[in-house]
Amino acid sequence: MSRVSDAFKNGKAFIPFVTAGDPTLDVTKEIVIEMEKRGADIIELGIPFSDPIAEGPVIQEANERALAAGCTIDKLFDMVKDLRKTVKVPIVYLTYINPIHTYGKEKFMNRCNECGIDGLIIPDLPYEEKGEIKDVCKAHNIDMISLIAPTSKERITMIAKEAEGYIYCVSSLGVTGVRSEITSDIGGMVELCREASNVPVAVGFGISTPEQAKNMAALSDGAIVGSAIVKMVAQYGKDVVPYIGDYVEAMKKAVIS
Amino acid sequence: MSNGRYGQYGGQYVPETLMTAVHEVEAAYEKYKNDPEFQKELAELFAQYSGRPSLLYYAENMTKDLGGAKVYLKREDLNHTGSHKINNAIGQCLLAKKMGKTRVIAETGAGQHGVATATAAAYMGMECEIFMGKEDCERQALNVFRMELLGAKVHPVTSGTQTLKDAVNECMREWTRRVDDTLYVLGSVMGPHPFPMIVRDFQSVISKEIKEQLMEKEGRLPSAVIACVGGGSNAIGAFYNFIDDKEVKLIGCEAAGLGVDNPKNAATIANGSVGIFHGMKSIFCQDSDGQIAPVYSISAGLDYPGIGPEHAHLNEIGRAEYVPVTDQEAVSAFEYLSRVEGIIPAVESAHAVAHARKVIPTMSKDDIVVINISGRGDKDVAAIARYRGVELYE
Numbered sequence: 182m183s184r185v186s187d188a189f190k191n192g193k194a195f196i197p198f199v200t201a202g203d204p205t206l207d208v209t210k211e212i213v214i215e216m217e218k219r220g221a222d223i224i225e226l227g228i229p230f231s232d233p234i235a236e237g238p239v240i241q242e243a244n245e246r247a248l249a250a251g252c253t254i255d256k257l258f259d260m261v262k263d264l265r266k267t268v269k270v271p272i273v274y275l276t277y278i279n280p281i282h283t284y285g286k287e288k289f290m291n292r293c294n295e296c297g298i299d300g301l302i303i304p305d306l307p308y309e310e311k312g313e314i315k316d317v318c319k320a321h322n323i324d325m326i327s328l329i330a331p332t333s334k335e336r337i338t339m340i341a342k343e344a345e346g347y348i349y350c351v352s353s354l355g356v357t358g359v360r361s362e363i364t365s366d367i368g369g370m371v372e373l374c375r376e377a378s379n380v381p382v383a384v385g386f387g388i389s390t391p392e393q394a395k396n397m398a399a400l401s402d403g404a405i406v407g408s409a410i411v412k413m414v415a416q417y418g419k420d421v422v423p424y425i426g427d428y429v430e431a432m433k434k435a436v437i438s
Numbered sequence: 439m440s441n442g443r444y445g446q447y448g449g450q451y452v453p454e455t456l457m458t459a460v461h462e463v464e465a466a467y468e469k470y471k472n473d474p475e476f477q478k479e480l481a482e483l484f485a486q487y488s489g490r491p492s493l494l495y496y497a498e499n500m501t502k503d504l505g506g507a508k509v510y511l512k513r514e515d516l517n518h519t520g521s522h523k524i525n526n527a528i529g530q531c532l533l534a535k536k537m538g539k540t541r542v543i544a545e546t547g548a549g550q551h552g553v554a555t556a557t558a559a560a561y562m563g564m565e566c567e568i569f570m571g572k573e574d575c576e577r578q579a580l581n582v583f584r585m586e587l588l589g590a591k592v593h594p595v596t597s598g599t600q601t602l603k604d605a606v607n608e609c610m611r612e613w614t615r616r617v618d619d620t621l622y623v624l625g626s627v628m629g630p631h632p633f634p635m636i637v638r639d640f641q642s643v644i645s646k647e648i649k650e651q652l653m654e655k656e657g658r659l660p661s662a663v664i665a666c667v668g669g670g671s672n673a674i675g676a677f678y679n680f681i682d683d684k685e686v687k688l689i690g691c692e693a694a695g696l697g698v699d700n701p702k703n704a705a706t707i708a709n710g711s712v713g714i715f716h717g718m719k720s721i722f723c724q725d726s727d728g729q730i731a732p733v734y735s736i737s738a739g740l741d742y743p744g745i746g747p748e749h750a751h752l753n754e755i756g757r758a759e760y761v762p763v764t765d766q767e768a769v770s771a772f773e774y775l776s777r778v779e780g781i782i783p784a785v786e787s788a789h790a791v792a793h794a795r796k797v798i799p800t801m802s803k804d805d806i807v808v809i810n811i812s813g814r815g816d817k818d819v820a821a822i823a824r825y826r827g828v829e830l831y832e
Contacts, residue, residue, distance in 0.1 A: 230728075230729065231598065231729040231730045232598060232603065232604075232607050232715065232716075232730050234453070234607050234610045234611060234716075235453045235611075235614070237611075238597075241597055245598075248729065253727055254727045277715075277728075278451060278714045279713050279714050279715050279722075279724070279728040279730070280727055280728035280729070281728070282712075282713060282714050282728060283711065283712075283713050283724060283726065283727065283728030284726070284727060284728060304453050304454075305451045305452060305453055305714075305717075306451060307450065307451070307452060307453070307454050307457050308454075308457070309441055309450055309457070310441070310449055310450060310451050313714070327454075328453070328454045329454060330453070330454045330455035331455070332454075332455050332456075332457070332458045332459070332617060333454055333457070333458065334458065336454075336457065336458065340454075351454065351455060354455060354614060354615055354616070354617065355455075355611070355614050355615035355616075356611045356614060356615070
């Protein structure tokens with residue numbers, strides 16, 4: 182089992198996401214430290230990208246703010262390396278494939294090892310194109326976290342069989358963002374994953390309230406929350422850290438209750 | 439399912455939510471592309487609705503004026519809706535209908551593909567929504583109203599650079615929101631497989647006709663075919679049936695905006711590098727972190743930071759050549775063709791005319807050059823006037 186999969190051993194996991202570099206990398210660093218302290222089991226850091234096609238407006242705007250504030254891949258790696266002096270929880274990047282490809286995949290994975298990145302979620306790298314970085318990830322022991330969607334159906338088994346870290350179950354059609362209701366058959370999707378794999382399944386997209394997180398975690402192994410946190414960053418800027426702390430604590434409490 | 443490669447380029451780099459949909463399009467297209475009924479219906483629409491074949495016109499004045507190769511213009515500007523975009527829009531909307539889809543969505547830059555899709559959707563009784571960068575909506579206000587007249591809903595896209603690439607982003611997002619009843623009618627030879635293949639096949643009627651028409655008029659192949667390239671659909675259409683005829687030079691003209699050395703340009707082959715974006719591996723204008731560059735051209739239709747994967751491949755193997763053309767050269771060619779031949783080309787197509795003006799005088803009188811006039815320039819008149827410092831009210 183990888184470090185990422187191991188993080189699910191203490192009961193249902195709560196996995197917060199934040200776009201790195203919004204409003205600054207210094208604030209992101211404080212956010213990550215606070216998230217771990219308040220109960221996050223794994224932390225997803227978004228590498229800001231000019232054209233995040235899987236994101237709704239909240240995270241799109243965070244990407245724009247982070248890039249405008251000067252966040253680069255190298256600066257982000259340096260920040261993560263610094264974080265690793267204290268933070269033990271698994272950290273995974275959410276990134277589009279182009280930054281990895283153009284930065285140089287070998288160099289990227291070397292830096293992941295050097296700085297302590299455990300896994301990658303790549304929304305525009307579907308199963309059929311995994312070959313792009315599969316070998317280099319394996320050589321560097323980086324988990325490639327696969328996504329499954331409500332449209333995946335018979336693809337779920339194929340994807341789950343090769344899953345690493347955790348399976349990111351996309352709860353709804355469309356892009357990231359807060360939703361008042363999640364109508365997909367999450368239970369059915371999770372069941373298909375479990376038939377094919379021992380890798381934990383976490384549900385994301387649309388979750389914002391403790392009640393939603395609790396319900397989604399009850400059907401799976403954990404809940405992922407992005408837009409609701411990024412929204413707080415947009416609202417409170419550099420003063421956001423305690424707000425996110427309280428939120429993470431409440432969400433963790435909800436998923437294990 | 440293949441994943442559509444042209445050498446190292448192409449592929450299907452889309453979110454998992456869309457994989458089932460792209461496979462569905464691929465399967466449907468494989469079925470219909472060899473279906474005589476479908477092909478008959480398409481040929482009928484091309485002939486009766488969009489007015490094909492388009493003329494291959496001998497540009498005698500231009501030939502005399504330039505004093506080199508004999509010049510022919512492939513008049514895609516004479517198609518219904520005024521550009522080559524209708525070839526693909528009719529093809530894909532017909533495919534959507536056969537697939538049982540009731541709604542189409544499309545991105546547009548200059549508005550030509552949006553107008554063509556709105557037209558085909560109106561004809562076929564389908565719901566249509568068009569995504570267009572806010573800046574492009576302002577540059578091409580008439581086309582926005584035209585699409586609305588045709589019954590389409592136009593969404594101005596306010597994210598990113600508010601131009602073509604952002605319109606593509608928004609279309610992809612919209613397709614993940616509503617995929618069951620909707621086909622994304624991609625407007626160029628780009629995006630995930632099978633779109634570069636489908637769009638190329640529907641546009642390849644251009645080179646098929648050029649070949650037949652030139653055989654009839656001159657009894658031989660052209661020395662060169664010149665076309666403008668953004669994503670590259672009119673160019674691949676004009677090149678495709680000549681790819682195996684090695685003696686025919688294929689030249690794509692990219693938008694160099696204020697110049698290839700100025701950051702304000704959109705010359706992908708000249709300035710780009712290999713990347714993976716908008717569903718495909720190809721060449722993109724980007725920085726060393728893989729952030730897509732905010733490109734610029736006077737022509738909204740060429741204002742795109744990438745190029746179709748088949749073009750990237752044709753460039754890599756040396757089968758086609760790609761050259762940069764500046765705003766200034768394109769505007770001058772726009773005015774030139776209007777004055778010399780009485781044909782006002784789209785500012786996109788004017789990029790091809792501009793390069794032709796450079797190379798034709800260096801060629802022999804026995805050479806024949808075909809320039810693809812991919813669209814008509816009515817939509818650009820106000821922008822050209824502004825470029826020349828005249829303020830027109832549309």
